[in-house]
Amino acid sequence: MGKRNSKHHSQQTSAVSLITLADKTSPISEQYRTIRTNIQFASADKKIQTIVVTSSGPAEGKSTISANLAVVFASSGQRVLLVDADMRKPTVHKTFGLSNDTGLSLVLSTNQSVLENTRTVGIENLSILPSGPKPPNPSELLGSVRMNQVIEEARHLYDVVIFDMPPVVAVTDAQIMASKADGTLLVVRENVTRKDTLTNAKNLLEMVQARVLGVVYNGTQNMKDQGYYYYYGN
Ligand SMILES: Nc1ncnc2c1ncn2[C@@H]1O[C@H](COP(=O)(O)OP(=O)(O)OP(=O)(O)O)[C@@H](O)[C@H]1O
Numbered sequence: 306m307g308k309r310n311s312k313h314h315s316q317q318t319s320a321v322s323l324i325t326l327a328d329k330t331s332p333i334s335e336q337y338r339t340i341r342t343n344i345q346f347a348s349a350d351k352k353i354q355t356i357v358v359t360s361s362g363p364a365e366g367k368s369t370i371s372a373n374l375a376v377v378f379a380s381s382g383q384r385v386l387l388v389d390a391d392m393r394k395p396t397v398h399k400t401f402g403l404s405n406d407t408g409l410s411l412v413l414s415t416n417q418s419v420l421e422n423t424r425t426v427g428i429e430n431l432s433i434l435p436s437g438p439k440p441p442n443p444s445e446l447l448g449s450v451r452m453n454q455v456i457e458e459a460r461h462l463y464d465v466v467i468f469d470m471p472p473v474v475a476v477t478d479a480q481i482m483a484s485k486a487d488g489t490l491l492v493v494r495e496n497v498t499r500k501d502t503l504t505n506a507k508n509l510l511e512m513v514q515a516r517v518l519g520v521v522y523n524g525t526q527n528m529k530d531q532g533y534y535y536y537y538g539n
């Protein structure tokens with residue numbers, strides 16, 4: 306594999322690896338739209354505007370699902386902000402071919418606004434806030450009063466805000482954000498997620514009164530036909 310030329314922020318090449326952009330009519334893209342619909346109808350009285358995506362452990366598909374969900378929400382005409390709130394293992398900037406020199410960590414540790422730091426990637430209605438440079442204290446930053454202001458600014462500017470998080474069991478980041486967000490999606494991956502860890506994750510989320518909208522089942526190991534199945538509710 307050749308190294309990607311970092312000077313070349315070609316939006317097409319980088320973003321096209323997302324199934325929801327590459328093949329809008331595929332069954333997987335359709336499943337993402339189903340998830341979108343379920344989230345939209347999850348609440349009769351209060352619109353779900355801020356969504357946390359997490360899982361019990363590492364490498365279960367959180368970032369893949371966050372990015373594709375952001376794309377399908379944007380394609381429905383809603384203004385979407387995808388926030389890389391995984392300041393420990395950030396990947397959103399890579400997915401969209403962006404640099405990571407500014408982003409959430411910077412907004413949280415300065416007075417810079419969300420708006421100043423979001424980027425567009427040539428996808429209508431979609432804005433991205435990368436993680437920014439790695440801070441020494443992600444949990445503290447996410448738990449800060451400043452983070453509440455950041456969420457408020459994002460709510461004001463966008464219809465939907467999606468937070469890509471670290472796993473819920475290893476560190477407290479996702480728990481903190483789940484307590485602040487309108488809803489949380491818990492990703493489960495076939496042959497990866499351990500049952501005891503999943504129970505632990507659900508307990509940790511319940512502890513902070515997170516509203517778990519549902520479990521996204523990341524169902525196949527085959528890259529060619531990544532399958533996602535959505536279970537609504539518990
Ligand atoms: N259903 C799937 N089939 C095959 N590969 C997948 C599937 N879902 C995700 N992957 C791949 O597994 C890797 C991990 O996925 P991803 O980065 O979305 O997980 P994550 O939960 O965000 O990981 P992390 O805990 O490191 O943040 C990626 O290389 C991704 O392309």
Ligand SMILES: [Mg+2]
Pocket residue numbers: 367368369391394396469470
């Ligand atoms: Mg990730």
